[in-house]
Amino acid sequence: MSGRVVVTGGSGFIGAYLVKRLVRDGWNVAVVDNLVRGDAARLSDVVDDIELFTSDERDQDALEKAFGGADVVMHLAAVNGTENFYKRPELVLDVGLRGALAVVNAGRASGVPDLVVASSAEVYQTPSVVPTPEDVALMLPDSINPRYSYGGSKIVSELIAFNYAQEHYRQVQVFRPHNVYGPDMGWKHVIPQFITRALKGREEVPAGAVPFQIQGDGSETRAFCYVDDIVDGIVAMYTHGGHREIYHIGNDEMVSIRDLVGRVGRTLGIDLDIQPSEAAAGGTPVRCPDITKMRKLGYRPEVSLDEGLQRTAAWYLENSSATVMNELL
CATH class of the missing domain: 3.90.25.10 (UDP-galactose 4-epimerase, domain 1)
Known part of the structure; x- marks a missing residue:
């Protein structure tokens, strides 16, 4: 598949690997990243092959300009890292919640047909089943503990993607990466x-x-998963996966x-x-994720x-x- 794809958070860790893979696959790639937490150097190999919008993912007007003509928006922008969850919960929540709303609304206004949203294994906290399938109940054990700022924001992002945006997209998918490195x-x-x-x-x-x-x-x-395998999974999910579906991408x-x-x-x-x-x-x-659903799409972690x-x-x-x-x- 190919066309125009916009990746928010494209200079972040997973985002940059994904951007480089999409360029290699022949996509017309645009990146939205304010470069405050990401690193533009990660994109140095493909800087001449992408369009870079140094906009904040919470700025809907700027997003609408970037999203014009896109076939799919892949929303990866977030404030990640356990240290940030404890020390900067306000920023984690602000980017997670307002960013998701701005992305969904900008995609809707720009007529983008497909939306891919990155969630997290943090939505389970301590899962009731291990290996964990996608249909296990999500959990917010303690709203006082700042650690849950990230997992909580991802739960809300999934609700926004599947329910707030459900009437406005041809295909909506959420992936939950597990312990990427x-x-x-x-x-x-x-x-x-x-x-x-x-x-x-x-x-x-x-x-x-x-x-x-x-x-x-x-x-x-x-269960740690090497970043190249995560990117393989995102591509497999978008290419072969279904509408209004959640997929675990990781290693077991x-x-x-x-x-x-x-x-x-x-x-x-x-x-x-x-x-x-x-x-x-x-x-x-x-x-540890149950990746049976992804394996049915042909996904196999290799590293x-x-x-x-x-x-x-x-x-x-x-x-x-x-x-x-x-x-x-």
């Missing part, structure tokens, strides 16, 4: 933090095991956080001495966790200067 994903997510902390720890402890503190006891489990290879630390250490050649600590309030002990960690660690080794790490840690 890869090169150049930023510095506020678990795998980049583990990598940079391990490197910093080796500088401080040149020989022997490096003390490595984690939140909780390390028994928490996740589960790993404990303790095992993840060990794999990061082995990838870097560093012996990490895990030191448990108090778990963060609102954390989820287990998360193993060990291979993905090697690729990711190589990027951070090349790009993690001592100055950067001192500022972050």
Whole structure:
């Protein structure tokens, strides 16, 4: 398939990988991103092949200009990262809620037929079934805890996509990515933090095991999915999926956080001495998607966790200067 596609948040982590894939596939690609949280350098390889609108995703008038003539809008703009959920919940909610409304209304005004909206595994918090299918009840356990600013905003975004917008689009799809990782994903997510902390720890402890503190006891489990596999899933969903459907895009290879630390250490050649600590309030002990629905569309995650960690660690080794790490840690 090809045509004109607009990606909001296209200089973000997943967004940039998606934009480059869509360019390779022959789409006429436009990106809407205010570049406050994203990084234009992620698009340097395709900057001559895209149209960039440096607009805020909450600005409906600007969105209408960008959306003109589009066959599909893929709305990925959001304030992600667990650290942001706790420290900047107002911004997380403002971008999540007002951004979703502005995107849906601008698409409606511009006559865009198809809408794809990125949700999150955070809509489940602690799911009642693992591996988790798409029809499990969504959960907001505690409206006081700022962690749920992100999951709550994604629940509302899904309601906006499927109900507020239902009369105005030919096709509406929502995907829930699960624990995406890869090169150049930023510095506020678990795998980049583990990598940079391990490197910093080796500088401080040149020989022997490096003390490595984690939140909780390390028994928490996740299913991490390499970013290229996530992008493959988005394309497969849009190409083969149905209207008013939700899809889990991820990997069902589960790993404990303790095992993840060990794999990061082995990838870097560093012996990490895990030191448990108090778990963060609102954390989820287990998360793994049931991807049966996506498998029926032909989706198959290809990159193993060990291979993905090697690729990711190589990027951070090349790009993690001592100055950067001192500022972050």
